[in-house]
Amino acid sequence: MSAPEPTAIQTRKLRHIEACLRPDSQYARQTTGLEGVAWPYRALPERNLEDVNLRASFLGRPLAAPVLIGAMTGGAEAAGRINRNLALAAQRLGIGMMLGSQRVMLERPEAAASFQVRDVAPDILLVGNLGGAQFLLGYGPEQARRAVQEVGADALAIHVNPLQEALQPGGDTRWAGLRDRLAEVIPDLDFPVILKEVGHGLDAASAALAAPLGFAALDVAGAGGTSWARVEQLVHHGEVRTPDLCDLGVPTAQALRDARLVAPGVPLIASGGIRTGLDAARALCLGAEAVAVARPLLEPALHSAEAAEDWLANFIHELRVALFVGGYAAVRDLRC
Numbered sequence: 001m002s003a004p005e006p007t008a009i010q011t012r013k014l015r016h017i018e019a020c021l022r023p024d025s026q027y028a029r030q031t032t033g034l035e036g037v038a039w040p041y042r043a044l045p046e047r048n049l050e051d052v053n054l055r056a057s058f059l060g061r062p063l064a065a066p067v068l069i070g071a072m073t074g075g076a077e078a079a080g081r082i083n084r085n086l087a088l089a090a091q092r093l094g095i096g097m098m099l100g101s102q103r104v105m106l107e108r109p110e111a112a113a114s115f116q117v118r119d120v121a122p123d124i125l126l127v128g129n130l131g132g133a134q135f136l137l138g139y140g141p142e143q144a145r146r147a148v149q150e151v152g153a154d155a156l157a158i159h160v161n162p163l164q165e166a167l168q169p170g171g172d173t174r175w176a177g178l179r180d181r182l183a184e185v186i187p188d189l190d191f192p193v194i195l196k197e198v199g200h201g202l203d204a205a206s207a208a209l210a211a212p213l214g215f216a217a218l219d220v221a222g223a224g225g226t227s228w229a230r231v232e233q234l235v236h237h238g239e240v241r242t243p244d245l246c247d248l249g250v251p252t253a254q255a256l257r258d259a260r261l262v263a264p265g266v267p268l269i270a271s272g273g274i275r276t277g278l279d280a281a282r283a284l285c286l287g288a289e290a291v292a293v294a295r296p297l298l299e300p301a302l303h304s305a306e307a308a309e310d311w312l313a314n315f316i317h318e319l320r321v322a323l324f325v326g327g328y329a330a331v332r333d334l335r336c
Contacts, residue, residue, distance in 0.1 A: 012235060013075040013104065017082070019234040020072075020298055025226055028243060032224030032273035033253030037282040037336060042327040052323045053330035054316065058267070058290045059155055059192045059216055061125040064094030065316045066284060066331055070271050070294030071129050071157065071196070073114075075104035078302075080114030086297060087117035087124065088305035089312055096125035098157055098196075098292065102147045103131055118152040127194065128153035132160040133172035135181050141188040148191055155192040157219065158182065163200050163248060164228040169236055183213050192216030198228045199272050201250025204258035211263035218266050219292065220259055223249025225273030226295045253286060260287040277318020281326070285336040 019025050056066035069086050073079040083099065090097045097117070105112045117126070128147040130139065135158070148156050160178075165171035186193050195202070195210050196219030202210075207218055229246040233239065240246055250258070252272040259268050270283030271292035280291040293315065300307035328334060 013073055013079055013100075015235045016231060017073055017078065017298065019231045020226060020295055022234060024240060025231050025234060027224055027227050027230075027247055027249075027273070030223045030247050030249060030251060032222060032279070033251035034224075034273070034279050034282045037253060037286065039278065039282060039322065040326045042325060045324055045327055047324070047329060049320065049324045052320050052328070054320055054323075056290065056331050058096065059125060061096070061154060062094075063096060063125065063290070065319065066288075066290040067280070067312070067316060067319075068096040068098055068125070068127070068269065068290055068292040069297060069312075070292035071098040071127075071159070072100050072294050072298060074100040074102065075108075075111045075114055077114065080116075082298070082301045083114060083117050084120055085301040085305040085308050087121035087126075089301075089309035090124045091121035092305075092309055093312055093316065094123075095312070095316075096127065096290070097121070098127040099129050099151065099153070101129050101131055101159065102151070103134060105150070106143055106146060112150060115151045125155075126151070126153045128156045130156065130158055131172070132158045132178055132182070132195075133165060133175060135185060136174060136178055137172065141185055144185065144189055144193075153191075155194060155216065156189070157194040157196045159196045159198050160206075161198040161200070161228060163245070164198060164232055167229045167242065167245065168232040171232075179209050179213070186214045194219055194269070196269070197221035197272075199223065199226050200229070200248060201252070201255045201272065202259060203250050203255070204262050207259040208262040211266055215266060217269055217289070218259055218263060219269035219271055220250075220252060220255035222252025222255040222270075222272035223247075224251050225275070252283065256283060256286040256288055277315050277320070278322045280315070280319045281322035281334065282336075284331060285334045287335070
């Protein structure tokens with residue numbers, strides 16, 4: 001029996017991977033704002049580099065460093081290979097991982113294999129992923145539980161991406177009432193739920209609306225890295241036709257400051273243009289409890305788990321060096 005033909009959503013996932021590797025998938029003018037966060041330098045740090053403590057805890061799980069592999073892909077064979085390589089790297093380094101959107105898996109069960117990574121990464125903090133708009137189109141606690149249970153995840157991220165959807169032909173553009181719908185769903189779930197943007201930034205008003213709903217964390221996913229509005233236009237048109245719209249968003253540094261102000265009791269994840277260990281250090285200093293990295297890992301993960309591990313190991317080393325020369329003994333000491 002021949003393999004089933006890929007669905008439109010599976011084909012789109014593969015084209016997303018191709019588009020994300022293009023330089024013009026990145027913000028043209030916006031930066032993360034992290035470059036403007038002053039970083040101290042100590043000529044006499046009075047400690048040894050190897051003694052800098054990067055250990056952290058997130059969502060009740062220990063991490064060797066406060067680093068997560070960000071949500072990327074799933075739903076096709078190539079995506080499954082990427083996910084397994086990333087999961088292997090996370091297992092070896094003792095960090096966490098977010099899966100890409102699992103909608104395709106719920107609608108097409110044979111796609112589930114591309115999200116199955118527990119056999120190679122039994123110990124990592126693993127976060128599932130569903131789109132927020134789907135909860136206005138029939139999804140509820142049952143689908144949320146399936147997304148977590150069928151891959152052995154520890155938590156679920158619900159992503160919000162109105163700009164991406166608005167610029168995607170046939171995208172989900174009916175968002176009225178989502179806050180109230182999530183307020184109904186979250187109390188019925190017995191695992192942590194994260195609200196995450198996808199790279200255009202969680203603004204202060206939205207963070208304030210989300211704060212009372214019971215989210216275990218907010219992933220601000222700020223502007224300055226990959227623009228998923230650009231990705232959609234590259235996928236469907238081969239070019240960016242509305243560059244001004246595609247560069248809209250809240251820079252990562254500003255999103256962190258705003259969320260810390262309006263949702264002071266909710267843990268924050270910093271993502272969106274995090275490219276170096278110094279970026280990570282600055283984001284943690286602004287109040288994030290963990291940082292997530294995605295696009296820089298895509299090309300290494302296409303090659304091997306070892307390539308992804310090497311990139312991440314260097315990233316974590318850069319984070320350790322930043323703390324060392326900044327005079328910090330541990331991640332818990334970071335505050336701007």
